[in-house]
Structure formats: C-alpha cells, structure tokens
Amino acid sequence: MSPQSAQSEPPPHAPLAGVIGWPIAQSRSPLLHRHWLDRYGLSGHYVPLPVRPEHLAASLRALPKLGFVGANVTIPHKEAVLTVADIVTDRAALIGAANTLIFRDDGTIHADNTDGYGFIANLEQNAPDWLPDLGPAAVIGAGGAARAVVASLLESGVSELRIANRTRIRADQIKAEFGARVVVYDWAQAGNMLEGANTVVNATSMGMVGQPPLRVLLDALSPDALVTDLVYAPLMTEFLRNAQDRGCHVVDGLGMLLHQAVPGFERWFGRRPEVDEAARQAVL
C-alpha cells in the first residue's frame, strides 16, 4: 500500500455517539447505551456532551469531524436542532422537535424524533392488551413531549384525542396543527375529559421529583382505562398510584425512555438492543 492510499483510508475507529444537552449530568442515556454496548460486546462509546445553547450549531458541525456517528438531543436543544439539521423527518417536523441525530457519511445531519415511537412501544410491551383505537385518548399537557404523544396516538388510529393544558393556547396550537380529531378542554375541566377515555396520559412535568403532584379529578376515570405517566422519577407517581387504586392498568414512563433510545443505538452501533429488566435496572 502506498503512503498516499494509507493516508486516504484511515483505520476504522469505534463509533462515537453521545447526548447533547445543557446541563447534561442528569441524563440517564449514557448509562443505558453503555449497558447495551457492554451487553452485546460492541466497540463504541457513548458520552454526555454538555453544549451551551450559543454553541449548539458549531458543536453539531464539529461532532462528525471528530468521529461521531450521531447523538441524542435533550433539553434545551430539542427544538433548536431542527434549524441546524440538513434533513428533518416528517414526524420531527410535525412535532417541532428532534431527539435523535444521525451524522451521515456525506456530512449531512439527519434529525428524527423517536419519543412517540418510544411512547407506543412502552405501552405495547407493558400493556399488551391495550388497543389504541378502542376509545378516546386524554392527554394532560401540551409541551414538547405531549406533541410527540399526540402524533403517535393519532397515527395509532385514536378516533378522538382530548387535551388540556394549563396554558390553553399551547393545546389550541396542537389542535390547529394536528387536526379535527383533537378536542381541547379547559385546564379547570381536565377531569371531565377522562369520562369514557380508553387511554390517559400525564405529559406534564408535574409529579416529577421536586414538582407538585398532578392533581386531576379522577371521578370520571373508568377502571378499564390504561393510564400512563411520562414522568419516570419517581417511577410510581401519585397520579399513577391514584389511577391504580381505581383499578386501572398503569404504565410508568421509564419504558418510554428506554424504547426511544432503540432506533439511535441500532443505527449508530449496528445492533437492535433489547428493552428488558436488565436495561431498566441499568438506568435506575
């Protein structure tokens, strides 16, 4: 081999990926990806990447040059990455946020949102009898995560999607963008939208460690409803406990966190990882 060809074909290196956020120390994604890398004996590294908002664009452009094949994105960058990415999937554009980036060989940045996929996959795994189209869904909250949940529930065939948010205009905006199947309820009447609901979702940050619990009147909640919370710290929120006390099947939010990571890991490291008890324990 001539010195010239050796220079143009560097030795292959272990793929690098990471999670971009500010701050980032709280992210559990490195624990999960390192668990999967170890478990499958794959070469590769997944690191936390603390990136200040003002450095986002420059950091994203630099990462592929440093050998990164992709990255997850978390608060506060999920919306801003869309303005830097070269290709944005339809679902990320609809949701208005991305959580998974792929750095392609041609230098382009591809942005996707896998939160909705993770949300549905978590319910399919932990509530196998759940049928999304059996009745209305009720979503509490209208932030970034709620938009992913709304998109995925509508895609799953939900005929009516009820939504309530403290700041009503964000729920109205979701109706304007996602269409006629969305029905907006006043925050003060959030309990009313549970009547006849087949699926109930807390997509607010209420109930999270350090936040007040979500207090929605559950009188109208049917014991046949599936109730889930996006909050995963704690695993059993007061909202889920109250729903469980009424006889509902409840699913915590940790599975969504695990499942949303699957497509990125598969793409970057070449193996579709399993979401099982060992993966749960790795991030707990």
Ligand code: NAP
């Ligand atoms: P976000 O965009 O900041 O939205 C926060 C939502 O919570 C909004 O609907 C907000 O209402 C509501 N909220 C916050 N404090 C409230 C209060 N005191 N009273 C009433 N409503 C309140 O955040 P996000 O990204 O959507 O995340 C929401 C939650 O989902 C977080 O706990 C996050 O950790 C969790 N999450 C989990 C996963 C997972 O994989 N399990 C994935 C993504 C997010 P306003 O619009 O009125 O402010």
